[in-house]
Amino acid sequence: MKQCRRSPQVSLPKAASLLFTLPLCTIGALTPLFNAVAQVSTDGTVSTTVTVTGPDGKTFNINDGTTKGTNLFHSFKEFSVPTGGSANFNNAANIQNIISRVTGPSISNIDGLISTLNPANLFLLNPNGIVFGPNASLKIGGSFFATTANSFVFDNGYEFSATDPQAPLLTINIPIGLRYRDNPGDIKVEGPGHGLNYNDLAKSGARPNFDSNVTGLQVEPGKTLALVGGNVFIEGGVLKSKGGRIEIGSIDSNQFVNLVPVEQGLSLDYEGTSSFRDIQFSNQAFVNVTGDGGGSIAIQGKNISVTSESNLLSDTLADKDGGDISIVGDSIVFNRSGVTSNTFGSGKGGQIILEANNIKLENNGGASIQTWDKGDAGNINISANSLEIKNQWGITSITTANSTGKAGDINITVNGPMAIDFVGIRTDSSGRGDAGKININANSLEIKNSTVSSRVTNTGQAGEIKFKIADSLDVKNSRITTDTFGTGDAGKININANSFRLQDGAVESQAGRNSTGKGGEINITAGTLELPQSAGISTTTFAKGDAGEININADSFLLQRSRVRSNTQTGSTGNAGEVNITAGLFQINSANVQTVSSSSGKAGNLKVVADTIKLDDSSLRANTTAGEGNITLNSGDLILRDNSSITTNATGTATGGNITINTDNLVALEDSNITANAEKGFGGRIFITAQGIFRSPDSDITAFSELGRQYSGTVQLNTPETDPSQGLIEFPETVTDPAQQIAQNPCLRGGGEFIITGRGGFPTDPSKVFSSDNVRVDLVKPVASTVNSTSTTKSQPSTTSTSATDKPIVPARGWIFNEKGEVTLVAYDPTKTGPQRSPQTPANSCSAQR
Template identity: 30%
Template sequence: MFSTERVLSLFIILTCIFSALAYADGIHPQGIKLDGSVGTAGKIDLPGPDYQIKAELGKQSGANLFHSFQQFNIHKNESATFSGSASVKNIISRVTGGSASWIDGKLASTISGADLYFLNPAGVMFGSNAALDLSGSFHVSTADYLKMGDNERFYSTPIENEVLSVAPPSAFGLLSESPAKISIEGKGLISADQWDGKTAGLSVPEGKTLSLIGGDIEIRNGTWFETVEQGELKFVNPHAEKLLGSITAPGGQINMVGIASAGQVAIENGKPDIGDMKGGNITIADKSLIDVSGQGAGNVFIRSGNFVADDSAVYAKTLGDKNGGVVDIQADTISFKNGSEINGNTYGKGKGSDITLKTLGLLTFSGADNLKNASRIFLETHSKAEKAGDTGSLDISAKDILFSDGAYVSSGTFGRGSGGKLSLHADDDISFGGVNYDPYLKYFLRLYLGNNPDNPDIAFGGILSNVHAFSTGGNSGDIEIRSDNLFLSDSASIFSTTVGAGNSGRISIYATGVITMTDSIGPLHWAGGISTTTLSGIGHITGDAGYVLVESGSLTLKDGRYIASATNAILGGKSGNAGEVNIRVSGDILLSDINVYGSYRAAGYGGSGIMVSSSGNSGKAGNLFLEAHSLSLKNGAVLSTTALGNADGGDINIRVADSINIRGSSPVKVFSSAAYSQYTIQNFFSRIEASSTSPDKNSGNSGTVSVQVRNINISDGGMITTSSTGGGQAGDISLNVGNLEMHGGASVSSDADKSGGGRITVDAKDTIHLSDSSITTNVAQGTGKGGDITIGNPDTGIGSEFVILNRSRIQANAQDGDGGAVFVITENFLKSFSSIVEATSARGNEGTVRIEAPDLDISGSLIFLPGNFFDVTRWASTPCEARSDEPESRFEVRTHILYPVPFQDLP
């Protein structure tokens, strides 16, 4: 049996062991030990807890002071301080014992301006209490040697007859295919009153460099607390977060290099170069922060295999008059997820930071954090100073780019500075996805009505380049996208908008494959799209909207999605001109279906479409140009230019190689106010439209419509139309086609209320066939003359081969003014008895109708066949009669509407 003394002794021993382990932070042994390979001090254990590492414990060679340690660990409440002469420029230390270093206290130097290099090929770990107290830069590495100058090396393993170089360090050398890891741990969530006002983690002085170079690099459990944030637009976010930093170099430089192969990391022109070395993994997670913000933001250079930011951030904010630097991340894959952020904003006269993200694989921004902040990139300028800084630029290059779960890029100006260019280039696909949306939760209503207190900025993802309401002159930046395919879903959008004095930027999209935009999360602007917009109000004057250029192999817009350029003035404001929209597609364009959540009445649209508009006291609506192999508008889709005010509407120019199909309508909820509380159901028809709408008799003219195509098929209420409801002139319509087929209430029209109607010219080479359809010009009020309608080409005297009217109309009418003229040139003019060709006026002079065709007996060219046209019973056997005792066989047609077969389809 154990005696009482032995038990007591064992208890005391175990207590001492566990106490020592607790003091040593678990598995990390206590203390700093010299290995005796450098200098004359020999192998000694330095006394702690405040370890003094004097120059005589190492050896100085030129401006380099070398130290070599068997073990180097600093625990909580401990410190290690390097000292030496003022001639020292570089403190170069290595750890040779084969165990990783644990640093959870303060690492300091009293040598003014000296840089500290710390090498341990077995690994380096920084605890939550680790801190730096240096006046120079800090470089930590798990490299096997430090290259000095051009040819000399200082190895992490001692060698005989070692010569210590006087040259400065120039590269980090790795001999292992799996270099050891560097890790940094923060304190996590703290309360605001626990913050001492200083940055947390590892920090170097302003303008200095902090480098982490080794194998995998992990930064986790960043120090942060919750706070209340007052936004620029008087929005208060009660759940903002204050990140206190994991590694910080204000106005300086941070290098992070993760390597998974042997090689040499050179420092070329101040930034790391890994050549063709295999990259390791770099992870920053749990609200960790990499920060180079300062009077002029510094630089961040990251090189790795896989880079992951998980609920963390990279800040490069310019706070003063110096220009910002660059955030440059190059890796095999790049992932910002769960609310991670890159912030390159400028708040002073200095230019904001540029952001470069480059990968040969997949780049993703995805997910939201626990406060519902989506992953994002900020490039904004906030200063209202006379010479405020512009934002930096964004350059993303990858094989595939994916922004999902509402992730977005925000570039904007709140002052006089202008936005920088935003460029995204992908070898394959670029995809933007909005929030995960449950329509039964009416998410858009909660956001609009302010019932979601967490964050109102997560409605949809994409790219937003804005001039905000408080801007005093800056322009928003241009957006350029190049890829094979581009996908936008869940109301994800690409916007360039101005609600301030500046102009919105241009949007240029080049996709060699497909562009597809689907799925809306709410009415009107919640539908999302690609657009440049100006909006003014309450006496504000805003700039012009930029142009939109889209080039692709095919283009599909569904569910209310749109491409647009618009200028809007409300509440006494004044806005500039809308930009042009230029669509060039080598294949097919499909515009289909309405926004199932409806439309606001001022918008007038609920269907997918390509639109240019001007409203209120605005400038001219821009023109719309479209080229494609084929164009289809279905179920309420629209292609339009609109002026809702005194400005002129834009022109529509369409060049399609094969066919245009316009058909169908859909019922749409049209809300009576922006509160989205009351609505009516309206039927929206597919159409090509140029219109001008205003109660003012001095309103502008509507634009014109010019179409060149092989075949046009319009059906089920589809239309091509120009109109003016004010004093402006309705625009002309010109259709240069091979065949024009119109069925089921289709129309081509030009209508004016108080001015002259536009002219309609249809130059069809083959056939014009109208069934229950119409081609009309009309002036409803005033003394304006009805527009002329010309079928054929009067200049050449050549018309279509057939003009066929079946229960259809060609009319050029006016109310008070004179009727217009109808001029038809054709080889064959066929008209049913119920069809109408006229040019009339209720109070003015009748117009003229002139038809040039070999057969002018137009009233009898189409007839209905009688029921007994041909009785076949005399020649045909009747097997049905024999089987059923019926007196005769029958063929029944149970419909009262029959459409004739086009002549070209007859045998």
């Protein structure tokens, strides 16, 4: 990640430069020696003179020096100010910059006052190191630069160096850069800390007292306070510049830092700097640039840690816009410490910018922006390769109750993993301004025991929550939510991830009680989407506003012991939202998807488009008390098992919703039902188009009403593979002549008659055999007659072969059904009683002629 930042430039005359070369110095060497004899002495390279006054010899008056234009140069062998002492620079009124260096081997221990006779910018360079004690203070009228660089560099190439001291040239502008050489010394600022209630600093929504009684190192309003060393330690130190600029940088060996003119003085530009050292804030360290126009804080180093209730603060109090708080490093850690930007006037608040390879906000550490008045709050922008936020505070953007300004956005970009645990990331609006947006772009994101939310309780609009996760999104025991409890609408939730797993948590949007605003939409796009246990995706209305839609698009969607729901609660008048699901495989186990109306509002529609839909002990429901609530399913296969259901049932006087199913195969087993029933209204309509419908006897498809059959709905089953013409007999084009069907000698056909009528339509041609399409009736053994009879068997005409053993033919006079349901022809009329056969065949019968 790029570790440099270019400051905005203003139109000023061409500037000079600063160079740093630092001799060997250890952190231990920075231990202050305030009890030793502290002094200010010259090295003789320029015409600086020092006089010591006061009864205790602690007042050092610095005179003369070398003047070049509006610059005054001083060179010291030693420069330290004891506790209770002072170092006073006696400069002329036309001097704008006092540039001083320490060429001796000692660090500078400053625990007293540094002042100037007339306002001027003061530059202090000591490569050995600089320590500011708890009593150190400034009274200089201009900006203050303390550095452990080796030299100041000017625009003509001249270097005012501590290791190669030379007299300044005749014409020199202000420095344009700092030159660092070997092993730069450290800078330490010590103090008692801010003394404020840290819970107030960390708490959002209650105006805290940010006015620390500790003065610390403070410059005049609108000026710059810069500390640029090797390592920099702020141990309980307090740094202040009202509406000005505070710069802290930690530079490694053999580096160069540009100085750029800005409105508040000079800014550090690290464009040509490639290596940094560490910066530590501890023991309630406090950096404060609060003013009529909030000032700027810029911190750049390698490993930057803000710990033990330390805070970085920029508040805007009037109509001027606030400046930014920018922290750039290889790693950034906030541990029970924070960074805060507020606006209390009409001016806009500044932004909070965190950039590092690795960032941690932990143990009640975090970042917060707020607006308390007309001005809009700034944004929080975080960029990292890995980000971890855990244990309380987190990241917040808020508008307070009486404000009209907008809350700022929270923008997070993480190239690698991001983890959130037991914290909140939220944008809230309690005023008339809108809440900010939450935008998270990460390679992977894990959320545990946390909340990511945007909420509005007044007329403002809630912000949108947007996740774009390249790989995996894992949410456990957490909530992602947008809510409205006022007249403003809830924001949308848009989640895009390669895989999304939601367990024991929720993604939800609601229009809360007493609100009139609408709930927000939920849009989820994922390769794989899993809700394995006790999870929910829901939109709800408790009041007048409608609930939002739910739109899910996934290659594979597993819903298990969880639910997807859009509903209206009892007492609400708003409508439920639609639920639309598109998936390759949609599998539901002991779960439900529903859009439900429990009040006067209408239920939404439920639509699922999937290659395969599987329900196991699950339900798809669009139930209502006030109408609407239709279900449309388009799938390759639709499988219902183990008491699953698809319902659009209606209670009260509402009409049952419609169910439309288009599928290749519909399977309903084990008491699985499809119903569009009603209580006191009309049943709904069910339309099913399928290649095949397979259901067990205990699985029903119904659309009835408890009012009776006349109020029942419609069930229409369409199976396109069934050919309605199959089994029909094609009639011959030439109608059979009835005369051709009458035998010339009917007796030749045997005694009795048998009339064939076919299965409806014109009688079959008796000269033709039955086709295979006709219904077949198997012949069975005749039932024995209860009347004894005899028959005479005679020879058949010569044209017919005969047998002496031929049995007499008995004509059929009726048929009966046996115990197997088979048709049996019988020789008696089953509708009559008594003897029905003649024992003798009349001589003139057809049988007698055989």
